[in-house]
Amino acid sequence: MLWLFITFSGLLITSALFVVQSAHVIYSVLYLILAYFNASALALLSGHDYMAVLLILLYVGAMCTFFLFTIMILDIKVVQEEEKRLKQAPVNAMVAMVFALLCKELLNNASPLLTLHHRIQPMSPTLLDTTTQIYSLGAVLYTTYAWDLIMGSLILLAAMLGSIALTLNKSSYAKMQVLYEQNLTDYRRTVAKRA
Numbered sequence: 001m002l003w004l005f006i007t008f009s010g011l012l013i014t015s016a017l018f019v020v021q022s023a024h025v026i027y028s029v030l031y032l033i034l035a036y037f038n039a040s041a042l043a044l045l046s047g048h049d050y051m052a053v054l055l056i057l058l059y060v061g062a063m064c065t066f067f068l069f070t071i072m073i074l075d076i077k078v079v080q081e082e083e084k085r086l087k088q089a090p091v092n093a094m095v096a097m098v099f100a101l102l103c104k105e106l107l108n109n110a111s112p113l114l115t116l117h118h119r120i121q122p123m124s125p126t127l128l129d130t131t132t133q134i135y136s137l138g139a140v141l142y143t144t145y146a147w148d149l150i151m152g153s154l155i156l157l158a159a160m161l162g163s164i165a166l167t168l169n170k171s172s173y174a175k176m177q178v179l180y181e182q183n184l185t186d187y188r189r190t191v192a193k194r195a
Contacts, residue, residue, distance in 0.1 A: 012038035033064045070163040
């Protein structure tokens with residue numbers, strides 16, 4: 001079981017790195033889909049089956065398809081910038097090392113806090129222990145984290161409206177319906193289908 005956890009964790013970190021380092025935008029989205037599959041496998045290994053299915057259905061099925069759809073409609077031209085990316089490699093490596101050191105320091109400082117029970121307010125055991133995993137997750141999401149859920153849905157709505165506004169083509173030669181001229185049409189002079 002431990003080797004599966006290590007394998008999926010390594011694949012998740014590798015695919016997340018490829019999301020950032022990929023030169024083509026569509027390849028980045030495909031690596032993002034791979035990262036979500038590995039995160040779903042990790043959630044399944046830790047016993048959170050509902051979260052694993054939710055990652056696949058919501059993020060892979062909806063969001064990544066939405067990203068691919070937006071990228072294909074925008075018709076982004078890929079410019080090869082290999083020299084520029086090679087020049088930025090030392091800076092990227094330094095930022096990655098600083099980020100790794102900060103994460104290590106954060107985990108070292110957070111590990112004593114996780115063992116102290118008086119600093120962390122646990123959830124009510126009577127609510128979560130007697131119900132199923134889906135019911136307890138819904139109860140926590142819609143009561144304790146309701147404001148966060150509303151803010152997340154508003155961010156997704158803004159992303160959807162932004163992609164629609166980006167892909168809207170405002171051409172002057174598009175045919176539009178003119179209601180005034182349509183109402184003035186003499187239907188006696190139109191061609192009628194004979195029985």
